[in-house]
Amino acid sequence: MSRAASPDVARNARPYLYGGEEAAIASALSAGQYNHGAVTEEFEQRVAAFLGVPDVVAVASGTAALHVGLLAAGVGPGHEVLVPSFTFCATVQAIVATGARPRFIEVNSGTGCVEPAEVLAALTPHTRAVLPVLYGGRAVDLTPARPTLDTRGVTVVEDAAQAFGSCQGERRVGATGVVTCFSFGPVKNLTCGLGGAIVPRTPLEADTCRRLRSLGIVESAARRAETTTYTVDGFGMRVQMSPLNAAVGLVQLDHFAEAETRRRALWRAYATALDGIDGVALVDADVDRTVPPMCAVRVLDGRRDRVFGELRNRGIGVGVHYPANHTQPAFSPWHRPLPVTERLGREIMTLPFHQHLTPRDAEHAAGELRRALVKADR
The missing domain is CATH 3.90.1150.10 (Aspartate Aminotransferase, domain 1)
Structure with a gap:
């Protein structure tokens, strides 16, 4: 080659910022809402519009998205979740965190992704969900397996941590009718610094995800500010996306x-x-x-x-x-x-x-x- 390569080749991955992120964080800081706020909700709405879906639920990380998405799909103790062994350990840890068991399955060595035949061959009476990993950002089409999965009550929860912006056919990943979980970590296609999101299938599932991310509290943060009490109706975690992270994501989405x-x-x-x-x-x-x-x-x-x-x-x-x-x-x-x-x-x-x-x-x-x-x- 005619000149030396950039020293950036010494790094396997590195965040890429466009220049407006610092000002966006400063603006979010000055607003004084750091746990959940209007900037987070704007990010959810903008991502939903980008994907062409009715709703998106933002959370603190891609791992939290998987955990919340699996719980919202009804996965819990006594269940099995089919998952490729060829993935980051966070995928498996999210299954274990629900109390379910991972059942590891093979991938196509040419793509790193699961195939419908492997999914069908691995099903057991305990299978409650299948968690395909979109390795390298590549969409995984389980359409041939869907009739059997639907008949057996098996939910598809996509680990699309690497696949924000990718397409399956004419639709963006996340708009194909399954529970989809994204990561907006430091070196993802779109970064929030840290963050993640779930694309729910129904308004009820979206409501469940929002309660799970917010300690099981029924009322929204805005509604709680107007009342003297609130209702906790089940299990929940504190895994909201901070407006500081959402502010970064909004700038990234513009570019x-x-x-x-x-x-x-x-x-x-x-x-x-x-x-x-x-x-x-x-x-x-x-x-x-x-x-x-x-x-x-x-x-x-x-x-x-x-x-x-x-x-x-x-x-x-x-x-x-x-x-x-x-x-x-x-x-x-x-x-x-x-x-x-x-x-x-x-x-x-x-x-x-x-x-x-x-x-x-x-x-x-x-x-x-x-x-x-x-x-x-x-």
């Missing part, structure tokens, strides 16, 4: 078209640069319909760990997303053999990916990967 364009361009630059490199398989993000949060590859023939170490030594911020959860000590009670996932967990590696990077940075990272593969063969 989301730029995020879509730049992230797709960077992923395509990687795809071009990686083409023809032996021993590496690019995980298919379906980029025409996906707003990618990462670029993941499989390093084949048992070389991943050596290549990973060499790239880190060369200043390339590679990562591993993710080790298999069914092999983790915390989840050992639910272990079952998953050879595809186990192999994928040994091969997966993510390349530097964030909006500070350019296509030239992608070319540089791919070139360093090629050289690391050669060294790993010696």
Whole structure:
């Protein structure tokens, strides 16, 4: 390449701010409402309009969104939730937090996502929900499995932490009729600093989510300010999204078209640069319909760990997303053999990916990967 790559390639992921976030936070600070307020509600309304859905419930994190979404769908003790082992541990922890049991299932090694056939094959009489993970932002279409799931009373709760802005067909993820949970964490497609959201299916489910996020209190914050008492009618947590975080999200949403364009361009630059490199398989993000949060590859023939170490030594911020959860000590009670996932967990590696990077940075990272593969063969 004709010039050195940006030092940003040393970081696997990094938040991207557009310049108005600090002023938005200052404005929210001066308003004096930090727990829940009008800015949070504006964020909910704006996200709902962006997705084309009637309602969105904002919460403190993507993990909280999953926990609340599962509880609102009726998941609890005695139930099983089908979930890919190939995901961040937060997905599984949210299931455990409800008192339900995770039942780990395989994924497609080319996409990192579950397939309808695997879901149907794993169903048991105790299955209450299936939690597909939209790995790499790619939509998961369980339409072929839906008649069976609906007949058996199994709810689909999507872990769309990585998929804000992506599409399934002509609709945005979140607008496809299932419970959808987003994360707006530091390095997501849209960041609030920290935050998450649930897309409920019905007004009743939305009301349930709002009570769950607010300690089980029936009345809204605005209504409580006008009365001398309030009603707690069930379990709840304090997992509201602060207006400070919502203020950041509103600025980010104003610039989301730029995020879509730049992230797709960077992923395509990687795809071009990686083409023809032996021993590496690019995980298919379906980029025409996906707003990618990462670029993941499989390093084949048992070389991943050596290549990973060499790239880190060369200043390339590679990562591993993710080790298999069914092999983790915390989840050992639910272990079952998953050879595809186990192999994928040994091969997966993510390349530097964030909006500070350019296509030239992608070319540089791919070139360093090629050289690391050669060294790993010696």
